[in-house]
Amino acid sequence: MLALKLAYRNLVGGKLRTVLNVLVLSFAYVVIIWQKGLVNGWAVQAERDTRNWEIGGGQYWHEAYDPYDPFTIEDSHARIPETAQIEINKGNLTPILISQGSIYPEGRVQSVFLKGIDPDQTVLKLPTATLKTDIEEIPAIIGANMAKNNKLKIGDYVTVRWRDANGTFDAAEAKIVNVFKVDVPTVDGGILWIPLDRHQAMLQLPEEASILVAKKETGYIGSLPGFVFKNNDFLLQDFRDMIKMKNVGGYVMFFFLLSLALVAIFDTQVLSIFRRQKEIGTHVAIGMTRGQVVKLFTIEGAMHAVLAAIFGAIYGIPLLAWQAKVGYAMPVDSTEEFGMALAEKIYPVYSIGLITATVLIVFIVTTIVSYLPTRRISKLKPTDAIRGKMQ
Numbered sequence: 001m002l003a004l005k006l007a008y009r010n011l012v013g014g015k016l017r018t019v020l021n022v023l024v025l026s027f028a029y030v031v032i033i034w035q036k037g038l039v040n041g042w043a044v045q046a047e048r049d050t051r052n053w054e055i056g057g058g059q060y061w062h063e064a065y066d067p068y069d070p071f072t073i074e075d076s077h078a079r080i081p082e083t084a085q086i087e088i089n090k091g092n093l094t095p096i097l098i099s100q101g102s103i104y105p106e107g108r109v110q111s112v113f114l115k116g117i118d119p120d121q122t123v124l125k126l127p128t129a130t131l132k133t134d135i136e137e138i139p140a141i142i143g144a145n146m147a148k149n150n151k152l153k154i155g156d157y158v159t160v161r162w163r164d165a166n167g168t169f170d171a172a173e174a175k176i177v178n179v180f181k182v183d184v185p186t187v188d189g190g191i192l193w194i195p196l197d198r199h200q201a202m203l204q205l206p207e208e209a210s211i212l213v214a215k216k217e218t219g220y221i222g223s224l225p226g227f228v229f230k231n232n233d234f235l236l237q238d239f240r241d242m243i244k245m246k247n248v249g250g251y252v253m254f255f256f257l258l259s260l261a262l263v264a265i266f267d268t269q270v271l272s273i274f275r276r277q278k279e280i281g282t283h284v285a286i287g288m289t290r291g292q293v294v295k296l297f298t299i300e301g302a303m304h305a306v307l308a309a310i311f312g313a314i315y316g317i318p319l320l321a322w323q324a325k326v327g328y329a330m331p332v333d334s335t336e337e338f339g340m341a342l343a344e345k346i347y348p349v350y351s352i353g354l355i356t357a358t359v360l361i362v363f364i365v366t367t368i369v370s371y372l373p374t375r376r377i378s379k380l381k382p383t384d385a386i387r388g389k390m391q
Helices: 002-014 016-055 070-075 082-090 144-150 196-203 237-275 277-285 290-326 332-337 352-379 382-386
Strands: 059-062 093-103 110-117 138-143 157-163 169-180 191-195 211-214 227-230
Touching (some): 016 237, 016 290, 070 093, 082 093, 093 196, 110 196, 138 157, 138 196, 237 290, 237 352, 290 352
Parallel strands (some): 138 169
Antiparallel strands (some): 059 211, 093 110, 093 211, 157 169
């Protein structure tokens, strides 16, 4: 208790030096928590959007299907199993038939994936209800990024060319009936969504599908012949690996900010020990052990972290709460070309674990840095210290 009182008195006596150290360390607290919260918020939003728009509660892939190998697309389809059809009728599954094709916007050729989906499905957030139309042309919906890149809008017509199951090429006009905004680029870029039955007829593949998407609340419904279930852990693995890489970059910022604050505290401790030699000698002369003096200076340095946490909470809590409410706007270009789910505005997520871990790590490291300069005290002779001499 005596050491705490003396340490607090000495910090108050430090005035501007103490204020600057506490200010720098509190800034490190707030920025570290904000940066980690931003990455956590991105992860939460991206996984939620990916589930809502693309993967649901998991997907059943045809045995030959590989989204990273376009050469597998041609043979990646099979008749929908009867057990799956029962779940489709219940609304627990939705089939998607995938094929490759080309479109010719304004005379240019653009390779696309044609994805047939049931207009009545409710598994995914896609606005497929707009595909329910009796027009002679092929009704199609596309993402906003796809529309922008190909200069298409609602009501436009575009020529679509494909090859059916027998290898015969065919072409027809498609009409854009809806353009939707989505933050998941794998649902948007280079994809033309059309009615499933129309797509099956175009490819001469009645009642066939490439993948079956499960409802979020349903997930795995059992094995299906010819299809392999891929759960969300598998489907989100690439994204989670990217989050880990972003966290590594966050650790670099963490180290940089913390280093600035710790260098200031280290220098303060060294200067304090140098200027207070007579005080140290007096403490030892009146009966304090060298260990107790070392403890006093270590506590004094560590209290910078405690005061910084208090001061950081005063301005950090309202600032971070406001940021979590209004979100952090991302540059438009980055959201369109990032390649992974990235919203135009990210809302940081701060957990108790994140805040506690940050405070503990900073406190422990600050204590260690505060202790290092005090090792010279263990070699100090009281008579030399009182005379102002320190080896």
